[in-house]
Amino acid sequence: MATTVGPQVTEHGGGVWGIRVPIPDNPLGHTLVHVLDTDRGPVLIDTGWDDPASWDELSGGLAALGTSVADVHGVVITHHHPDHHGLSERVREESGAWIAMHAADAAVVRRTREAEPGTWLDYLAHKLSAVGAPDEHTAPLRAARASGRLRTLPGLSSALPDREIVPGELLDLAGRRLRGIWTPGHTPGHVCLHLEEEHPAQLPGHGRLFSGDHLLPGITPHIGLYEDPDDATVTDPLGDYLDSLERIGRLGVAEVLPAHQHAFTDAGGRVRELLDHHEERLTGLLGLLATPLTPWQLAVRMEWNRPWEQIPYGSRNIAVSEAEAHLRRLVKLGRAEAVPGTEPVAYRAV
Structure with missing residues (x-):
């Protein structure tokens, strides 16, 4: 189904290629930037991290395909995270390409x-204190605030898109049928992209799916809270994600082309695995919540890919956000509740 064009490029057939664009200092290793040939020139699905080495690999991958960044006609972004959207502005500057993204992202x-x-x-400092983080955890945030180091964080000047990906509608791509599927959960505006064309290797199913981070073959995406300092709406990102998974499972695609790891078939089987995984995790958390816990205390006790003591500082913030997302889901399902009068708020199983 796939052939190697060069060390960083894979041909998937039918005018689709994948370029491995490195993510600096990240265990994921790389983002798979997909190139879709159209009658108006190549269109990129995601662009990769904004880093000189990443830019070189993206440029080199396009050169191996006999094209260049300057030839890029458009950029379709699955979601706003910097390992997907980071190089979009530079691509647009070099090529004049449009950038499309879901309105929520x-x-x-x-x-x-x-x-x-x-x-x-x-x-972030206020929010972490409110969920039970100790003072020694929030102190570095206050110190960074005082020193102005925030300006060095990625994603603060990401490219504004020119076009909107409208859920359920075909994108304006000459000679191709690519439909946006809204799949919130990992981010509020994450989209998968359904290539509604016959599989080039005649695999059974309905076309191919560029799945971004929504559906990956061997890992589960982070599902945390949708962060908006100005919005007090109580969202349910995990519920959104699970609903989105079921929607993707019903498409019956022949092959999935994710933004990390590798292409795979049996999307429906992978969806079922993930649904089962999250149900097992929610059930396990109820056992922990036999004793009331704050979101921070729950995160400390949850099972991660390493002991809590070994989790880096920034990753602990992500872990707490994921614990909160799971708590919100349990509360919405009526399986957990806030304990009245607790400060910070603790939760218990019902």
């Missing part, structure tokens, strides 16, 4: 660009 990009630099650190 475009709003995140716009909000981040317009925010006063210290807003995010203030919000």
